[in-house]
Amino acid sequence: MLARAVPLVLLVAAGAYLILALRLPFGAAARPGAGFYPVIVAAFALVVALAATASAFRGAPGAEIPAAELDVAARRRVTISVVALLAFCLALPWVGYPAAAFVFVAVVLRYLGARWTTALLTGAASSAGSYGLFAVLLDVPLPRGPW
């Protein structure tokens, strides 16, 4: 299932990229325009995607993707980490770095198996420490948030 879906996605993506590339000024071989090289790349991508699709549907050896089985707990740990990363990016402009970093570290640590106290303490320490290092010492304009 996955082994066939991936090449199909690639094929669609390569096609879309080609359509966008064709809209750019192509120029001529002696005076290549902005679209010249993207069209070549798109053609290459299409050929590769077609080859991948063909090999997946023929069931050529090696086309089957070795899906390593994960247990439920491991899958949950990875999912939580990814969700936390996305939430951090979404929340950063609104709540500011210190708050976002604190919640991020505490939640991820807790779900990776730390005790609540450890998670909260590490969250506070790492949020304050990294803010001090980057925003105060290195002058990175990390958003402070509404407080």
Add this chain to the structure above:
Amino acid sequence: MGPLEGLAYGFSIALLPSNLFACFVGVLVGTIVGVLPGIGPVGAMALLLPSTFAMHPATALIMLAGIYYGAMYGGSTTSILVNVPGEAGSVVTLLDGYQMTRKGRAGAALTISAVGSFVAGTVGVVGIMLAAGWLADVAIQFGPPEYFAITLGGILLLSRLSGGSILNAFVMVALGLALGTVGMDSISALRRFTFGSVQLAQGVDLVPVIMGVYGVAEVLLLAEEGIAKTQIAGVKLRELLPTPEEWRRSSMPIARGSVVGFLTGLVPGPAAVLSTFISYTVEKKMSRTPEKFGTGMIEGVAGPEAANNGATAGAMVPLLSLGIPFSPATAILLGALVVHGLQPGPLLISQRPEVFWGFVASMYIGNLMLLILNLPLVGVFVTVLRMPQHVLATLVLLLCLVGAFSLSNSFLDLWVLVLFGVFGYALRKLRVDPSPMVVALVLGPMMEKTLRQALFLTRGSVVDLVARPLSATILVLAAAALLGPPIVRLLRGRRLAKPISHASNP
């Protein structure tokens, strides 16, 4: 400036307190990330790249390169003591290294691998001095057609060598090339594939991509395990001394490994990893007792450990003399130089001698520091392994987030980081190597620029473009490397297939 004169000048630069300190920080961080499984030198280099923006370019290069070769020292420690590779260049080391630990010879394995790395590092630096200067002299005559051929050939070779199926590698290349076209066209200033985003007009920045694929993705793999306890073998200081017999058996493998490693480093591809496999195979072939490999043969530690260090040195040659990075690690070094307005290439050595020679001299110093750091202090680094993995994983994620933001204070870079982190994790699960994508992302814009300039010069004639003696040679070599092995396999397969088909159809 001759090599000796240059080196003397280089030492006067590298021995400046700020550069010595940068070198120390680099090799220290390198050793630590090398020791820690899951976090590799490339991710660490990407993480520390923003902190080098305020430094002198030579200082930045010295520190970042220190991480790269320092990791090769640290990686072997984990391989030998824990039976887990600290980083990819040390996978081979655990075959015999851990067996030596089980036999109580861990100390000898550690010492031989550190000394081997040191010898190879030193040989490699001599190699850089000679090869980079020579190549730069040749490369001054290169025009856009030659550079186009080198970038194209490099990408093709890399796809061949990156391991896994070539189709997968090509998918990665196509993705990298396409990503490289996002943003403002360097010649006509037209915006391409930006969908109206102002931030995207700058293009997709390499660093958050690398941090995602090599930093976040690795941490997500660590997160799978949650809290894991590692079993670590202890080493006493007086056990570190190899016996005279062990020294004797290691000397030739170290010498061969140094040369093999340096030469592998010159070729596009995952040089550090590849060189260890080549060296191991060579040592096994040369040995009178090949059947004993894998049971704790010191040769199997000495050769590959020298090779991966030689390879990191070799990989600097195309970067410094052509300005072309053939691996993610050297792509970051290129990024560090470009940020400072330096264009690495054949003119770098003559125009910015303080950067080139200072860097070369710093590698001598760095290797010496690493020898001291990794032998008497090996116990200190082993305690790093006792740090709880989940805490480490979380803190590295936070550092990646801050690091990506601080590159250009842009929220877009954060999203790129997370997106490519998840993507890189998926790739690892599918056993696809992301490095062709990363290298294609760097080389793509160079390839486009040189292609368009070259076509302009040849008035659109593709024949003139590829028929120039140098570009033709480069392309033929790349094609031979690309198509050679499958053709040989096909021919061999036919010869082998006959008896097999006879046997299966009696």
